Amino acid sequence: MASTKPATPYSTAGTVSAPLNLDSLAPKGEHQAVQLNGSKRKNYRPVPKVTLTSLTPNNSGTLRRINSVVIPIVYSDKFYKDVLDPSLDDINKLLYYGDIPVGAICCRFENLGSTSAAKQPTLVILTLAILAPYRSQSLGTALLTTALRSALHPTTPPPPIPSTDKTNTRASLVPAPPRKPVRRAMAHVQVGNDDAQRFYERLGFKKTETVKDYYSKMQPRDAVLMVCDDIAAALGETPNGA
Numbered sequence: 001m002a003s004t005k006p007a008t009p010y011s012t013a014g015t016v017s018a019p020l021n022l023d024s025l026a027p028k029g030e031h032q033a034v035q036l037n038g039s040k041r042k043n044y045r046p047v048p049k050v051t052l053t054s055l056t057p058n059n060s061g062t063l064r065r066i067n068s069v070v071i072p073i074v075y076s077d078k079f080y081k082d083v084l085d086p087s088l089d090d091i092n093k094l095l096y097y098g099d100i101p102v103g104a105i106c107c108r109f110e111n112l113g114s115t116s117a118a119k120q121p122t123l124v125i126l127t128l129a130i131l132a133p134y135r136s137q138s139l140g141t142a143l144l145t146t147a148l149r150s151a152l153h154p155t156t157p158p159p160p161i162p163s164t165d166k167t168n169t170r171a172s173l174v175p176a177p178p179r180k181p182v183r184r185a186m187a188h189v190q191v192g193n194d195d196a197q198r199f200y201e202r203l204g205f206k207k208t209e210t211v212k213d214y215y216s217k218m219q220p221r222d223a224v225l226m227v228c229d230d231i232a233a234a235l236g237e238t239p240n241g242a
């Protein structure tokens with residue numbers, strides 16, 4: 001009988017990104033020339049330190065909290081387990097504004113091994129959430145573009161950690177190979193959520209079909225399927241196939 005080998009666990013501890021440059025995403029900036037009374041410093045412009053952190057079992061509760069506050073859907077324990085998959089380490093992130101967790105993105109891949117034109121490998125955005133007081137500062141754009149960039153330019157997964165249930169030799173801790181580049185992305189957005197639809201359109205997604213009864217527990221139940229067929233072009237890189 002063939003025994004199924006458990007996936008090698010990977011350490012994501014300490015994988016905090018360098019501070020993000022939000023100005024490169026939206027040059028307008030949310031803090032414009034604040035002039036304090038009597039102050040000669042006309043261009044005081046506080047810059048928040050914004051970083052991304054990998055999802056781990058330890059910050060899973062924080063992710064649940066952000067999603068539950070922002071998105072009116074209760075996701076299952078399986079959802080929160082699946083998004084910790086080490087092969088998604090460079091995609092699924094929590095976003096910190098200073099030391100406050102204010103946003104998160106969760107995705108999965110579909111058709112990753114497919115070579116058929118009909119079933120292209122696709123990054124599926126499952127949840128994207130920014131706490132309301134922190135919106136319109138390009139934080140959502142930062143999370144989404146980071147995920148798109150990582151899908152297109154996969155990195156090597158972080159080094160594995162030894163499992164606790166057996167003795168590991170150095171040779172058994174072989175890192176998984178990087179994924180192959182994924183050039184297509186999609187997201188479902190609830191009909192009527194015009195802000196989110198505009199947000200995705202601005203980042204190169206196009207409305208395709210309306211999926212009837214996509215949501216079972218909220219009204220309206222239909223979702224608009226937003227698709228980005230060319231992640232490279234959406235990121236301002238050389239378009240796919242060029």
Ligand SMILES: CC(C)(COP(=O)(O)OP(=O)(O)OC[C@H]1O[C@@H](n2cnc3c(N)ncnc32)[C@H](O)[C@@H]1OP(=O)(O)O)[C@@H](O)C(=O)NCCC(=O)NCCS
Pocket residue numbers: 026028029030070071126127128129130131134135136137138139140141142187188189193195196198199202
């Ligand atoms: C959709 C969502 C993630 C966007 O997050 P966000 O951080 O506000 O996104 P951004 O700041 O990058 O962009 C949002 C808007 O702010 C504007 N903006 C971005 N940076 C800005 C800045 N520095 N100053 C002023 N405006 C700015 C953008 O032009 C954009 O406007 P648009 O919607 O008219 O295109 C957020 O609104 C959210 O969590 N919504 C609820 C959950 C949801 O609907 N998720 C999507 C489906 S899964």
